Amino acid sequence: MQWRFPTTVWGLGVTSLLTDASSEMIVSVLPAYLVLSAGMAPIALGMATGLHSAGPIVAIWIGGAVADRSGRRRAGSPLRNGIRIFLCTTLTGCRV
DSSP states (O other), rough: OOOOOOOHHHHHHHHHHHHHHHHHOOOOOOHHEEEEEEEEEEEEEEEHHHHHHHHHHHHHHHHHHHHHSSSOOTHHHHHHHHHHHHHIIIIOOOOO
16 A cells, blocks of 8 residues: 655645754754853743743643633634744744
């Protein structure tokens, strides 16, 4: 039996792989840069790393509670994308 996936699935898979790889590369090098070059205190770096790790956990918990109360499982996706776009444009100044 041969596995055949549509090109859309392959495109999404490759995009996800590259996004995860680039994120992991930045997250692994950023602490050394912030402490050694930017002069950030190690305790502040620890707090920032903790928030970075706890953020998705809290967001998943809140998203699950909202989906359970509303009864609409997919209603959170447009909201999540809207929040992402808002944060991207306001915090980093990028254009969407």
